[in-house]
Amino acid sequence: MTVTETPMGFGRMHRKEDARFVRGQGNYVDDVNLPGMLHGSFLRSPYAHAKIVSIDTSAAEALPGVKAVITGAVLETLKLAWMPTLSYDTQAVLATDKVRFQNQEVAFVVAESHYIARDALELIEVEYEPLPVVADAKQALAPGAPVIRDDKEGKTDNHIFDWSAGDKEKTDRIFAESEVVVAEDILYPRVHPSPLETCGAVADFDKVSGKLTIYSTTQAPHAHRTVYALVAGLPEHKIRVISPDIGGGFGGKVGIYPGYVLAIVGSIVTGKPVKWMEDRNEHLTATAFARDYHMRGEIAATKDGRIRALRVDVLADHGAFNGTAQPTKFPAGFFHIFTGSYDLEAASCNVTGVYTNKAPGGVAYACSFRITEASYLVERMIDVLAFELKMDPAELRLKNLLKPEQFPYTTPTGWEYDSGDYPKALRLAMDMVGYEKLRVEQAEKLQRGEYMGIGISFFTEGVGAGPRKHMDILGLGMADGAELRVHPTGKAVLRLSVQTQGQGHETTFAQIVAEELGISPDDIDVVHGDTDNTPFGLGTYGSRSTPVSGAATAIVARKVRDRARIVASAMLEVSPDDLEWEKGKFFVKGDPDQAKTIQEIAMAAHSSLELPEGVEGHLDATTVYNPPNLTYPFGAYICVVDVDPATGQVKVRRFIAVDDCGVRINPMIVEGQVHGGLADGIGMALMQLMAFDEDGNHLGASLMDYLLPTSLECPSWELGETVTPSPHHPIGAKGVGESATVGSPAAVVNAVLDALKPLGVRHADMPLTPSNVWRAAQGRPIRT
Ligand code: CDP
Numbered sequence: 001m002t003v004t005e006t007p008m009g010f011g012r013m014h015r016k017e018d019a020r021f022v023r024g025q026g027n028y029v030d031d032v033n034l035p036g037m038l039h040g041s042f043l044r045s046p047y048a049h050a051k052i053v054s055i056d057t058s059a060a061e062a063l064p065g066v067k068a069v070i071t072g073a074v075l076e077t078l079k080l081a082w083m084p085t086l087s088y089d090t091q092a093v094l095a096t097d098k099v100r101f102q103n104q105e106v107a108f109v110v111a112e113s114h115y116i117a118r119d120a121l122e123l124i125e126v127e128y129e130p131l132p133v134v135a136d137a138k139q140a141l142a143p144g145a146p147v148i149r150d151d152k153e154g155k156t157d158n159h160i161f162d163w164s165a166g167d168k169e170k171t172d173r174i175f176a177e178s179e180v181v182v183a184e185d186i187l188y189p190r191v192h193p194s195p196l197e198t199c200g201a202v203a204d205f206d207k208v209s210g211k212l213t214i215y216s217t218t219q220a221p222h223a224h225r226t227v228y229a230l231v232a233g234l235p236e237h238k239i240r241v242i243s244p245d246i247g248g249g250f251g252g253k254v255g256i257y258p259g260y261v262l263a264i265v266g267s268i269v270t271g272k273p274v275k276w277m278e279d280r281n282e283h284l285t286a287t288a289f290a291r292d293y294h295m296r297g298e299i300a301a302t303k304d305g306r307i308r309a310l311r312v313d314v315l316a317d318h319g320a321f322n323g324t325a326q327p328t329k330f331p332a333g334f335f336h337i338f339t340g341s342y343d344l345e346a347a348s349c350n351v352t353g354v355y356t357n358k359a360p361g362g363v364a365y366a367c368s369f370r371i372t373e374a375s376y377l378v379e380r381m382i383d384v385l386a387f388e389l390k391m392d393p394a395e396l397r398l399k400n401l402l403k404p405e406q407f408p409y410t411t412p413t414g415w416e417y418d419s420g421d422y423p424k425a426l427r428l429a430m431d432m433v434g435y436e437k438l439r440v441e442q443a444e445k446l447q448r449g450e451y452m453g454i455g456i457s458f459f460t461e462g463v464g465a466g467p468r469k470h471m472d473i474l475g476l477g478m479a480d481g482a483e484l485r486v487h488p489t490g491k492a493v494l495r496l497s498v499q500t501q502g503q504g505h506e507t508t509f510a511q512i513v514a515e516e517l518g519i520s521p522d523d524i525d526v527v528h529g530d531t532d533n534t535p536f537g538l539g540t541y542g543s544r545s546t547p548v549s550g551a552a553t554a555i556v557a558r559k560v561r562d563r564a565r566i567v568a569s570a571m572l573e574v575s576p577d578d579l580e581w582e583k584g585k586f587f588v589k590g591d592p593d594q595a596k597t598i599q600e601i602a603m604a605a606h607s608s609l610e611l612p613e614g615v616e617g618h619l620d621a622t623t624v625y626n627p628p629n630l631t632y633p634f635g636a637y638i639c640v641v642d643v644d645p646a647t648g649q650v651k652v653r654r655f656i657a658v659d660d661c662g663v664r665i666n667p668m669i670v671e672g673q674v675h676g677g678l679a680d681g682i683g684m685a686l687m688q689l690m691a692f693d694e695d696g697n698h699l700g701a702s703l704m705d706y707l708l709p710t711s712l713e714c715p716s717w718e719l720g721e722t723v724t725p726s727p728h729h730p731i732g733a734k735g736v737g738e739s740a741t742v743g744s745p746a747a748v749v750n751a752v753l754d755a756l757k758p759l760g761v762r763h764a765d766m767p768l769t770p771s772n773v774w775r776a777a778q779g780r781p782i783r784t
Contacts, residue, residue: 006522008583009515012668016521017506026245029200032215034273037202038067040266041117041276042259043107043124044286045099048135048357048696049146050128052098052106059123060109065116067270069124070108070262072096080265082151083231086255086473087331089160089322090151091360093258098131100148100320101359102696103285105258110266110274133357133696134158137294137317140354148320148355158355160322165336166348166413174309174346178300184384187765188373190292190317190358190690191683192284193365194708195501197247199287200277203263207271213240216260219249219499220539223476225531227256232264243529249501251363252288254325254541284706285698288325288361289690292317293335293373297381305391307400312338312349312377317356324353324362325541326369327471327478333369334462336413340378341422341460341634342400347412357696366680366741368463368542368630379457379746380763383753387762392439393456393750394430398423401458408727415462417632418734419724420660426458428720429636429658438640446758452653455639455751459743462630463735464547465538473538479626481535482552484513484560486619488606490599492517492524494553497537498545499529503737504669505545509553511665512731516557517564517598518584535622543633543735546665547726552625554730559621564601566615571596571604631726631734635659637678637747643755648774650686650752652713657744658720661736662729667721670736675717677740683709684741685748689767 007013020026057069072094075081082090095106107124111117132146139145140158149155175181201216212234218224221241229236246253259276266274278287294315300308316332318324326333332351339347364370382400386393401422402409409417435454442452468477483495494513498505505528510521528534537549561581568586569576572594579586587595596604605619640654657674664670687707691699700706725732745766752768753761756777764776772782 006520008518008520010511010665013507013511013521013666015504015507028197028245028247029202029215029217030277032202034202034204037273037275038110038112038270039114039117040108040110040263040274041114041121042105043121044103045106047099047128047130048102049131049133050099051131052095053127053129055107056125057107060120063120063123065112066109066120068110068266070265083261085321085323086325087322091321091323093261097151101357102698108262110270135357135692135694135696137315137354137356140356148357160318160353160355161331162352163331164350167346168348170346171309171311171348175300175311178308179303180301181298182385182388183298184381184763186295186297186377186380188291188293188376189766190289191688192289192690192706193250193252193363195248195250195252198278198280198283199253199257199259201260201263202273202275203267204273205267211238212264214264215242215244217246217253218243219253219501219541221499221529221531222497222536223473223538224256226476241531243499246501251325251365251541254363255288255323257287280703281701285701286359288323288363289359290363290365291373295377297377299381299385301385305389305396305399307342308345310339310344310347314351316351316353318353318362319356319358319360321360323360325364327465327473329470335370335374337371337415337462338374338378339411339413340375341402341458343402344412358692364542366677366738368461371461372742375459375742376746383750384762394435397426397456397458416629417460418629418726418728420634421722421724422634425634425658425660425722426636428722429638429656432718432720433638433656451643451645451755453641453643453751453755455747455754457637457743457746457750460632460634461739461742462632463543464627464631465542465544466627468626476538478538479624480537480548480552481624482549482556483535483622484556484620486560486602488603490519490602492519493527494524495527495534496549497535498540498549508665508669512550512553513557516554517561519598543737546733546735547631547729548625548627550733551730552623555625556621556623559623560619563619564598566612567601567605568596570609570611628728631729633661633734633736633739635739635743637743639747639751641751641755643752643773645759645777648770650768650773652682652715654718655715656718657740658722659736659739660722660724662725662734663723663732665733671719673737674719674740677738678717678744679709679714680741681744682713682748685745685766686768
């Protein structure tokens with residue numbers, strides 16, 4: 001698809017930011033080099049659970065070039081040994097009493113170079129006393145299991161929380177009277193967001209001004225600034241967080257990691273800027289994981305396939321510190337959206353969180369807070385039911401999908417879906433793939449002993465957190481600001497609280513202003529990722545940028561337009577009510593020749609033109625957008641695979657993705673977002689697992705073991721779209737960044753299991769690696 005000119009608003013447009021990225025001129029945290037900068041590196045624990053008996057840092061301190069060796073004991077004197085997590089838990093910045101997961105941070109060396117710092121790590125002597133390890137969520141709750149968080153007063157087990165949603169009584173009643181009940185144990189394994197760029201920070205504390213500048217890989221610069229102020233007791237206005245170009249976040253750069261804190265402490269202690277940058281091994285083993293949900297799903301239905309109720313029990317493995325990212329009220333995130341896209345009478349769920357000797361986190365990896373787990377669960381359960389009822393899974397879905405006239409729709413667990421036409425999206429996907437014909441081909445192939453599978457998933461995402469009265473992170477309400485300045489010559493600068501990590505915000509947000517004001521996107525700069533120069537807001541994750549800051553942008557542009565109307569009325573000497581807006585200009589009603597362009601109006605707004613009483617000059621405006629509800633994008637995905645049960649090899653032959661994210665600002669960027677998410681889904685479904693042995697040793701600590709999908713594993717994606725605008729979003733847009741990651745794993749897994757259906761396989765857990773597919777085909781338990 002070629003793009004020849006810049007649209008004056010929505011439409012396909014090359015990304016403005018690519019001008020620097022394709023030239024290798026991006027500016028990432030690791031590109032930041034300040035005069036006199038030192039380098040920090042961590043000593044990490046080889047044990048998953050061990051008492052620290054002693055730490056001797058004297059040899060490391062004596063190494064030439066070493067400027068400081070910081071241990072937990074040093075941090076204790078500064079009251080910084082522990083920090084709060086996003087879930088109101090505490091996390092050790094450096095271990096003091098004991099280590100609780102393998103590769104936990106034990107000491108931090110600051111030196112003249114990264115190499116000296118790494119050499120010094122080897123000179124630190126730590127005496128450990130190994131303790132029994134709990135690496136399995138189920139064992140964590142067993143009586144007599146070693147207590148991981150004995151730092152918490154009175155804690156005698158590994159239980160974190162119990163949380164439930166839905167109407168249990170009604171659900172149980174329907175289950176008791178239903179004709180068909182099917183249950184399945186389903187694991188969403190521990191996976192890792194694994195962006196191209198690992199986490200890092202450069203901290204620069206100026207002792208004279210007391211100003212702390214932190215360049216860091218953060219998706220939420222403003223929230224980080226507030227947390228640093230609260231934790232370190234530094235005045236917030238003296239902290240500047242700069243998030244330069246970010247090489248992918250996927251939820252993994254929302255939390256605050258010990259490295260950020262240690263870079264700050266290192267800079268305060270040495271008086272020099274300090275850089276900390278993780279390597280891949282550290283990133284995979286110690287920075288936040290995702291998922292790790294052990295789910296038991298039950299579905300109640302009639303014999304002819306009307307689904308009546310869902311019941312779910314979850315054991316959520318949160319690792320050694322509860323650092324999961326989600327709004328405060330929701331300890332299991334938005335998991336209770338697990339009723340998915342279906343019209344059910346009742347649903348209930350219980351989620352129990354547990355500590356294990358594994359890395360902390362539980363990030364919303366390319367999904368809105370646990371919706372991926374929820375969507376995977378319901379889509380697997382639908383196929384399990386289809387298996388038992390011997391029904392076609394597409395027919396079963398069409399029978400139970402919500403109908404367009406049911407919107408806005410309130411789910412049995414309390415979510416209000418804004419808009420949708422689900423059957424239309426699924427029928428479109430079925431038409432695109434040629435569903436009937438494929439089923440015929442599948443049957444013919446089976447006759448020849450060839451196993452082909454067709455997997456369907458239908459998902460509903462909920463994106464755009466707040467509203468602030470329901471959603472906050474560490475007490476900070478989820479509403480975001482936007483500020484728009486229009487210069488005298490009609491060029492504009494938009495300042496936002498969200499932070500792009502590769503999604504193309506510099507382009508799409510300029511397009512929203514262009515759509516509203518008729519200024520070319522080329523003439524609009526988007527500024528973000530710098531707390532000194534942008535309005536406060538909670539940042540980018542959970543596909544919230546378009547639903548929240550996209551709305552803020554449209555509203556602030558409309559405020560500018562309202563101001564422009566008054567200036568234009570003064571210029572044309574008519575009442576503001578006598579003016580009409582056509583993209584880019586105001587004209588006098590009934591006399592289109594009497595017009596002023598937005599550029600002319602901008603100049604007049606800064607000139608000596610006499611304006612009506614009480615009207616200030618300039619067109620600049622600000623706003624804060626508090627979303628009334630989430631937006632609910634949805635989609636229908638169909639995956640076609642060929643499976644060789646003898647070798648376990650899976651070939652993804654086709655993948656059809658019909659997405660509905662409401663109005664598309666830049667269809668080309670939307671398609672790119674979907675492509676990435678689909679690849680993610682293939683990775684999770686077929687390749688990825690953060691595995692541990694029983695001693696808590698990490699078995700996937702490099703990209704040789706933890707496999708990321710490449711173009712070789714991916715087919716040429718076939719994309720379709722329907723457009724159901726969000727009724728409450730000013731431009732009718734819904735988020736899309738994470739839709740494909742949410743929807744695709746179930747389609748791939750359902751396809752593989754559809755292929756294995758003739759062998760009697762009803763369910764097998766991800767990742768469906770060749771050995772696991774082979775084991776499933778043999779009727780053996782698979783390995784996770
Ligand atoms: O929060 P995040 O940027 O990760 O996700 P998003 O809001 O879904 O947006 C991802 C990218 O797709 C951004 O550049 C959006 O502006 C763009 N987008 C779009 O062009 N049209 C939509 N309806 C939704 C997103």
